[in-house]
Amino acid sequence: xxxxxxxxxxxxxxxxxxxxxxxxxxxxxxxxxxxxxxxxxxxxxxxxxxxxxxxxxxxxxxxxxxxxxxxxxxxxxxxxxxxxxxxxxxxxxxxxxxxxxxxxxxxxxxxxxxxxxxxxxxxxxxxxxxxxxxxxxxxxxxxxxxxxxxxxxxxxxxxxxxxxxxxxxxxxxxxxxxxxxxxxxxxxxxxxxxxxxxxxxxxxxxxxxxxxxxxxxxxxxxxxxxxxxxxxxxxxxxxxxxxxxxxxxxxxxxxxxxxxxxxxxxxxxxxxxxxxxxxxxxxxxxxxxxxxxxxxxxxxxxxxxxxxxxxxxxxxxxxxxxxxxxx
Amino acid sequence: xxxxxxxxxxxxxxxxxxxxxxxxxxxxxxxxxxxxxxxxxxxxxxxxxxxxxxxxxxxxxxxxxxxxxxxxxxxxxxxxxxxxxxxxxxxxxxxxxxxxxxxxxxxxxxxxxxxxxxxxxxxxxxxxxxxxxxxxxxxxxxxxxxxxxxxxxxxxxxxxxxxxxxxxxxxxxxxxxxxxxxxxxxxxxxxxxxxxxxxxxxxxxxxxxxxxxxxxxxxxxxxxxxxxxxxxxxxxxxxxxxxxxxxxxxxxxxxxxxxxxxxxxxxxxxxxxxxxxxxxxxxxxxxxxxxxxxxxxxxxxxxxxxxxxxxxxxxxxxxxxxxxxxxxxxxxxxxx
Amino acid sequence: xxxxxxxxxxxxxxxxxxxxxxxxxxxxxxxxxxxxxxxxxxxxxxxxxxxxxxxxxxxxxxxxxxxxxxxxxxxxxxxxxxxxxxxxxxxxxxxxxxxxxxxxxxxxxxxxxxxxxxxxxxxxxxxxxxxxxxxxxxxxxxxxxxxxxxxxxxxxxxxxxxxxxxxxxxxxxxxxxxxxxxxxxxxxxxxxxxxxxxxxxxxxxxxxxxxxxxxxxxxxxxxxxxxxxxxxxxxxxxxxxxxxxxxxxxxxxxxxxxxxxxxxxxxxxxxxxxxxxxxxxxxxxxxxxxxxxxxxxxxxxxxxxxxxxxxxxxxxxxxxxxxxxxxxxxxxxxx
Numbered sequence: 001x002x003x004x005x006x007x008x009x010x011x012x013x014x015x016x017x018x019x020x021x022x023x024x025x026x027x028x029x030x031x032x033x034x035x036x037x038x039x040x041x042x043x044x045x046x047x048x049x050x051x052x053x054x055x056x057x058x059x060x061x062x063x064x065x066x067x068x069x070x071x072x073x074x075x076x077x078x079x080x081x082x083x084x085x086x087x088x089x090x091x092x093x094x095x096x097x098x099x100x101x102x103x104x105x106x107x108x109x110x111x112x113x114x115x116x117x118x119x120x121x122x123x124x125x126x127x128x129x130x131x132x133x134x135x136x137x138x139x140x141x142x143x144x145x146x147x148x149x150x151x152x153x154x155x156x157x158x159x160x161x162x163x164x165x166x167x168x169x170x171x172x173x174x175x176x177x178x179x180x181x182x183x184x185x186x187x188x189x190x191x192x193x194x195x196x197x198x199x200x201x202x203x204x205x206x207x208x209x210x211x212x213x214x215x216x217x218x219x220x221x222x223x224x225x226x227x228x229x230x231x232x233x234x235x236x237x238x239x240x241x242x243x244x245x246x247x248x249x250x251x252x253x254x255x256x257x258x259x260x261x262x263x264x265x266x267x268x269x270x271x272x273x274x275x276x277x278x279x280x281x282x283x284x285x286x287x288x289x290x291x292x293x294x295x296x297x298x299x300x301x302x303x304x305x306x307x308x309x310x311x312x313x314x315x316x317x318x319x320x321x322x323x324x325x326x327x
Numbered sequence: 328x329x330x331x332x333x334x335x336x337x338x339x340x341x342x343x344x345x346x347x348x349x350x351x352x353x354x355x356x357x358x359x360x361x362x363x364x365x366x367x368x369x370x371x372x373x374x375x376x377x378x379x380x381x382x383x384x385x386x387x388x389x390x391x392x393x394x395x396x397x398x399x400x401x402x403x404x405x406x407x408x409x410x411x412x413x414x415x416x417x418x419x420x421x422x423x424x425x426x427x428x429x430x431x432x433x434x435x436x437x438x439x440x441x442x443x444x445x446x447x448x449x450x451x452x453x454x455x456x457x458x459x460x461x462x463x464x465x466x467x468x469x470x471x472x473x474x475x476x477x478x479x480x481x482x483x484x485x486x487x488x489x490x491x492x493x494x495x496x497x498x499x500x501x502x503x504x505x506x507x508x509x510x511x512x513x514x515x516x517x518x519x520x521x522x523x524x525x526x527x528x529x530x531x532x533x534x535x536x537x538x539x540x541x542x543x544x545x546x547x548x549x550x551x552x553x554x555x556x557x558x559x560x561x562x563x564x565x566x567x568x569x570x571x572x573x574x575x576x577x578x579x580x581x582x583x584x585x586x587x588x589x590x591x592x593x594x595x596x597x598x599x600x601x602x603x604x605x606x607x608x609x610x611x612x613x614x615x616x617x618x619x620x621x622x623x624x625x626x627x628x629x630x631x632x633x634x635x636x637x638x639x640x641x642x643x644x645x646x647x648x649x650x651x652x653x654x655x656x657x658x659x660x661x662x663x
Numbered sequence: 664x665x666x667x668x669x670x671x672x673x674x675x676x677x678x679x680x681x682x683x684x685x686x687x688x689x690x691x692x693x694x695x696x697x698x699x700x701x702x703x704x705x706x707x708x709x710x711x712x713x714x715x716x717x718x719x720x721x722x723x724x725x726x727x728x729x730x731x732x733x734x735x736x737x738x739x740x741x742x743x744x745x746x747x748x749x750x751x752x753x754x755x756x757x758x759x760x761x762x763x764x765x766x767x768x769x770x771x772x773x774x775x776x777x778x779x780x781x782x783x784x785x786x787x788x789x790x791x792x793x794x795x796x797x798x799x800x801x802x803x804x805x806x807x808x809x810x811x812x813x814x815x816x817x818x819x820x821x822x823x824x825x826x827x828x829x830x831x832x833x834x835x836x837x838x839x840x841x842x843x844x845x846x847x848x849x850x851x852x853x854x855x856x857x858x859x860x861x862x863x864x865x866x867x868x869x870x871x872x873x874x875x876x877x878x879x880x881x882x883x884x885x886x887x888x889x890x891x892x893x894x895x896x897x898x899x900x901x902x903x904x905x906x907x908x909x910x911x912x913x914x915x916x917x918x919x920x921x922x923x924x925x926x927x928x929x930x931x932x933x934x935x936x937x938x939x940x941x942x943x944x945x946x947x948x949x950x951x952x953x954x955x956x957x958x959x960x961x962x963x964x965x966x967x968x969x970x971x972x973x974x975x976x977x978x979x980x981x982x983x984x985x986x987x988x989x990x991x992x993x994x995x996x997x998x
Contacts, residue, residue, distance in 0.1 A: 165681040168981070169974045172936030173954075177970055180958055181692050254806065261808045262940055267959045282811060289814055290822055300811045307806035315802070399901055430904030438902075443895040448917050448992055457913070458903045493993040509903060 046320035056316035062309025069120065070127040077117040078103065082274040087112030097292045109281075109295060110288060118276040119298055125277035126257055126306070129191055133256035134249050136195035141202020148203070149210050149233075160207065166200040175259050179268040187270045187277070190263055194256045205248055209241040243321045250314030254307040261303060278302050344372035345549050346396070346517055350409035351419075353388070353395050357404060365391040367573035367624060368409070373517065378543060378550040380564035380581075382557065382596070386618045388573040389553045393519045395419070397436055398426045413517070432462040435510035439522040441502035445494035451478075451505050452490030458512040477508040482538060500531035504538065511542060518543070519551045524559065536562055557596055561585060566653060569593050572621050572629035575648060578655040589661040591634045628659060636660055667989055671982050678978055686971055687731050693963055740968045745960030746953050752964040755953055756972055761843035762832060762949035766942070767934050769865045770872035775927060778877045782884025782923075783916070789889060797881065804878030809937045813871035813944035820867060827866055830946040834860045868945045872937050876930040883926045887919040894918070921992055928984030932977045 050056045079085055086108040089098040098108040106115040148159040166174065179185065179193035213219050214237070222232050257279060263269045264283025273280060278299040285296035353366040366388040373379045381389040394400050396411045396418060411418045413434065418426065430436075438444040446454060455477060456470035465473065471490070478486035481504040494502055503523060510518055520539065524532040540563055543550045552564055560567050560581065567584050569577040569592065577590040588594040595614040616633040623629070624645055631641040638660045648657040715721060722730075734740070740752040747755055785794045821829040828834070833845050838857035841848045846865070849858030891897060892915060900914040938951030939958075946952065950969055957965040989995045 161677075161681060162685075165678055165685065168678055168682070168978050169970075170932030170936045170977055172933070173939070173970065173973055176936075176939070176954075176958055177689060177966070180961065180966065181689065258806070258808050262810065265808075265810050265940060266943075266955055279808075282808065286810075286814070290818060293814075293818055296811060296814060300808065303808060304803070304806045308803060311802055311806055397902055399898055427904050427906070430902055432904060436902040438895060438899060440895060444899045446896040446900065446914050446918065447994060448921075449913060450993075453913075457905060457909065461903070461905055461909070495994050506899070509899075 046317075050316060050320050053316050053320070055312050056320070059309045059312030059314075059316060062305060063313055066123060066306050066309065067127065070123040073120040073123050077114075077120045079114040079117040081113060081118040081121040081276050083114075084112035085114060097288055097295065106294070106298065115295070115298065118281065119278075119302060122276040122278045122281060122299065122302070123306075125187070125275050126260075126279065126303075129187065129194070129260045129277060129279070130253045130256045130310075132191045133194040133260070134198070134252045136191060137198030137252060138202050138245070138249060140195065140199035141204075142206060144199065144203035145206035145210070148207055156207075159203070163200040163203050167204070171197045172259060172262060175263065176266060176268060179263050182268075185268060185271060187272075187275070190260050190268075190270050193263060193268070194259045197259070198252050198256075201252075202245070202248065205244055206241055209244055210237050213237045213240055247314055247318045247321060250310055250317060254310035254314070257303055257310075258307055343374075345375045345377075346373040346411065346413050346551075348372070348392075348396065348409070348411045351392060351395060351411060352406075352408040353391050353400065354406045354408075355404060356406070365573055366395065369568075369570070369573070369575055370409075371568050371575065371578070373549050373551055375516065375549055376543070376547045377566065378552060378564045380552045380554065380560045380567040381570060382554055382560055382567055383570035384555055384618055387570040389570050390521055392570075393436065393521050393551065393553055397430060397434065397519065398423070399436075428462075431458050431510075431515070432513045433515055434517045434519065435513070435515040436519040436521065437503070437506045437510045437523050440526045441499060441506050442494065442526075444506055445502055447494055449493075450490065451492050451494060451497065455490070455505070455509050455512060458509055462513045474508075474512075477512055478505065481505070481508045481511070481542075482534075483508070499527050500534060503527060503531075503535050507535075507538065507542070511546070511548070514546060515548060517549045517551065519553070521553045522555070523552075525554075525556070539563065557600060569596070572618070572624060574624060574629070574657065575655065576630065576657045578650075578653065580653055583654060587663075589656050589663070590658050591636055591660075591662055592630050594662045595635065628657075636662070664989065667995075668986060671985055675978060675982055679975065682971070682974055682978075683732055683735065684728070686967060687728050689970075690731070690963065690967060691727075735971070741964035743962055743965050745962035746956045746965045752968045755965055756950065756968050758843075759948065759950045759953055762947060763938055763942070763951055765832075765844050765846065765861075766865065766868055766872065766947060766949060766951075767931070767938060769869035770937075771876060771927070771930065771934060773869055774873040774876035774880055774930070777873075778880035779884050779920075779923065782881045783888050783911075783919075785881070785885045786888035786892065789885075794885075798885070801878040801881045804874045807874065808940075809871060809875065810940035810944055812874055813868065813941045816867045816871055817944060828860075828864050832861060832864050832948060833857065834864075836860060868941050868947060871944070872934060872941045875933050875937060876927075879930055879933070880923060880926055884919065884923050887922045888915060891915050891919040917991065921988065924984060924988055924991065928981045931980045935973045935977060 084090075086098040086101075086104065089108070090096060090110065090112050096110050098104070098112060100107045104114050104116070106119070108114055109118065144159055144163065148156040169177075175193045175197045178196045179189060182189035182193075210233075219232060219236055222236055223229075227236075260269065260277070261279030261282050264277075264280045265286065266283075269280050269283055270277065273284070281299040282296055282303065285292075285299070289296050349370045351366055351369045352364060354362050354364045356362045369388070369392055371379065371381075381392060383389050391400070395407050398418065398421070400407065407419055409419065413429075418429070418434075421429070445451070452471070452474055453467075455474040456465075456467055459465045459470040459473055460467060463470075474490060475486045478489055483489050483501055483504050489497065489501070489505075494505075497505065507523075523539065524535050527535060536559060539550065542548070550563075552559065554560060564581050566580055567578065568575050569584075569590065571592050577584070577588070577593045579587075584593065585597070588597055592614070595612070598612040599614060614633055614635075620632040621629045622631055622642065626643065626645060628634070628637075628641045628646050631637045634641065640659045644659070646657045646659045648655050738753045742748075743750045743752050743755055781797055785797045788794050817829060820826050836854070836857055838845070838849060838854055839852045841851055845861035846858050849855060849861060896918075897910065897914050900910045905914075935951070938947075938949065939954045940951070941947070942949050942951035943955040950973070953965060954969045954973075956962070957969065
């Protein structure tokens with residue numbers, strides 16, 4: 001390990017993750033360790049350990065509930081999340097936020113809309129922000145990574161230099177700056193800002209793991225057998241780079257949802273709240289937070305639980321796929 | 328245990344043994360897995376000044392044996408049974424802090440991979456002087472010339488410079504020499520060497536072995552040599568214990584064992600060494616299979632599936648360790 | 664060692680160059696173009712023309728970039744339009760820097776002092792209830808939005824229980840200002856009540872800001888100690904009979920801290936971003952506060968200074984980290 005420039009370390013951490021892709025059939029058995037069956041692939045052995053891991057099961061359980069909720073919530077929500085049903089109870093001076101009552105177990109927000117329905121339906125937009133931000137970031141990173149890898153030489157050097165500099169800007173600050181460029185903020189600009197931060201991470205991750213594989217035995221063997229370069233990239237290198245990408249994606253899902261909330265908090269989020277999203281609900285609750293903290297606490301709890309679910313899943317995946325942890 | 332291993336052997340020169348290991352067993356227990364007995368009732372003696380070999384393939388329990396004696400097994404997940412008495416004190420029952428006082432002073436150890444066994448961020452000098460500071464109560468300053476002397480004695484050129492160097496600046500052979508210097512810093516009475524030459528180039532291997540031989544002869548330090556390499560045994564050991572599957576299968580003096588191997592495993596090990604004086608084109612005879620084929624010792628001989636001359640009883644009954652003098656053998660159907 | 668530092672400094676120059684291009688591109692892509700972005704609503708035709716001239720917007724793009732670099736080099740980033748209208752943007756940064764440094768140092772100090780010993784303890788007792796509890800705590804720590812935690816702390820300890828001040832850096836005690844580091848100033852002038860007040864104000868914001876660095880540093884320390892504990896050289900140290908204290912300090916921690924030092928450097932980035940949110944909640948009056956305000960009112964003159972400064976500080980701190988890394992690790996130093 002040698003630091004090559006002022007921000008090597010963040011690069012190194014990404015590269016370390018990338019290296020987990022390099023050995024498709026796993027780590028070195030210690031002397032005396034008798035549980036290492038020959039020929040069991042890294043993925044298969046990782047899966048067999050994941051099935052027994054309570055941390056992974058908890059994370060996967062939370063994620064599953066969240067996704068199902070996001071899909072069915074419009075059907076089970078008691079009210080229309082955009083309709084100001086209790087608007088007549090809103091008194092800007094004395095009672096800006098209607099409390100819990102019959103049919104409205106959590107009360108309403110400052111525009112008289114049912115809080116429970118907004119929370120339920122909010123899962124949908126939250127999932128959309130998380131998934132699209134991750135996919136966009138991944139797609140951007142993938143393109144840059146392949147561009148750098150395919151052309152090599154100065155294109156590679158240039159792309160990676162820009163990537164490294166982007167990594168040298170504190171990520172949330174970068175997201176804020178990109179969101180600030182948008183003349184008319186919307187859900188799309190939020191997704192772009194959150195995703196842009198992940199582009200350099202994914203680019204570096206993919207390029208790192210492809211480079212690690214370029215010299216690995218199975219790729220050298222394939223090349224020696226006369227497999228075309230294209231087939232090597234798509235059939236051998238990309239599939240084996242998947243493990244670190246999946247791990248990173250899971251973690252990015254959590255980060256995106258939290259970052260989106262921070263954008264809303266700074267007024268850089270989606271101003272249209274007819275389609276509720278947890279981050280937006282939390283970011284906007286600041287107006288009434290000392291008098292009506294529940295407006296912030298409910299969406300915050302939702303975000304924390306879901307982010308924790310993704311994180312638990314990602315971390316246990318990382319551990320399971322890391323050849324080093326197989327001791 | 329159905330063995331006769333517990334009966335102490337008559338001593339060779341009439342000396343009391345320096346280290347006497349009796350019925351040593353180490354079992355690893357990991358959550359969700361079957362307990363695994365790595366060392367299974369091993370007994371042997373080491374007399375002052377003597378060099379004793381523990382020989383076997385990887386996974387036969389030889390390293391675990393040495394770590395158990397040193398008290399260096401991980402604190403959890405294993406059970407150690409039996410005794411290892413060093414000058415009358417059972418090391419296995421010693422409180423942790425008393426064991427700490429003895430390690431590096433009375434018993435020292437050198438390991439297989441000299442690069443990973445040295446702390447990369449601490450200078451070689453400090454890694455030598457810290458032993459002197461700890462066990463001989465020297466100040467770091469007073470320890471400097473002693474450390475210099477030690478490096479010189481193990482054949483490291485320009486010791487003054489090397490004291491300030493870091494491990495990555497030394498060659499592989501020099502690193503192992505530095506480790507030997509650390510181990511010998513307090514003139515221990517027993518030195519355990521765990522495959523000290525395996526990670527080195529062949530020419531360096533010979534240098535390190537002759538250095539070890541010279542040092543134990545000069546200082547009278549007893550040496551336990553752990554190796555898979557019978558060549559090392561031939562050049563160094565007075566007495567050899569052959570381990571298989573966590574148990575001793577044969578023991579004898581170096582000459583007896585090389586001249587007259589009785590266990591098919593020992594015989595196989597010797598036959599699989601390429602010989603320069605053999606007939607041209609004579610095939611090497613490897614031992615077939617691998618440790619993975621082992622049977623459990625409970626009702627069989629663990630080596631039976633790989634044996635060149637198994638008989639029916641080998642898979643039905645545990646062979647006992649039969650001893651006469653230094654010689655010992657665990658086999659239903661010995662060679663010759 | 665000198666060569667090592669010089670090489671890093673040269674690389675830093677390259678980074679700042681690329682950063683300036685990115686910042687320039689960012690400014691050019693702002694809604695309504697640079698002039699409206701900087702002048703905002705108050706733009707009269709005269710001021711517009713003056714600014715167009717000053718920025719060289721009528722000239723080729725590379726000239727514009729060079730002018731931008733020239734102005735940046737002389738510290739001329741324009742005048743604030745929203746945060747403190749009429750004030751020089753660079754001056755806002757300079758005035759507010761001590762507040763943010765004070766908060767960041769307190770938060771990072773808190774995070775490191777708690778995370779490193781706990782990470783060691785957790786690794787030593789891996790699998791114990793203490794370990795599991797701390798690991799879960801650290802995972803929850805990164806899942807909680809910083810500003811929500813800040814609100815929660817403020818609501819509970821300041822608003823509900825009234826134990827600690829709600830916002831600001833100090834009560835108005837008429838304290839003498841020397842460095843604008845309020846705690847330090849109080850000590851220097853022997854106005855100890857000033858220091859005490861500043862410390863009291865620091866508690867909640869630094870707690871909120873410390874959570875994420877704590878969680879990350881804790882987990883890196885734990886993983887790193889676990890890995891080092893399995894290294895051969897630790898076994899060698901034990902085989903030499905060294906005292907537990909020497910084994911821990913010289914052989915375990917000295918190696919285990921290498922990745923931790925790196926992580927601490929990286930966390931300064933999270934700290935700067937977290938400061939934007941935390942300072943806003945506690946009306947701290949530092950750079951983060953100003954940045955939050957600048958984002959809300961789109962005060963681009965202030966934004967460009969503060970973003971460039973934040974990135975610069977981050978790169979600089981990581982340079983310091985690399986140098987300290989080289990001091991600890993001889994393999995880097997003597998190559």
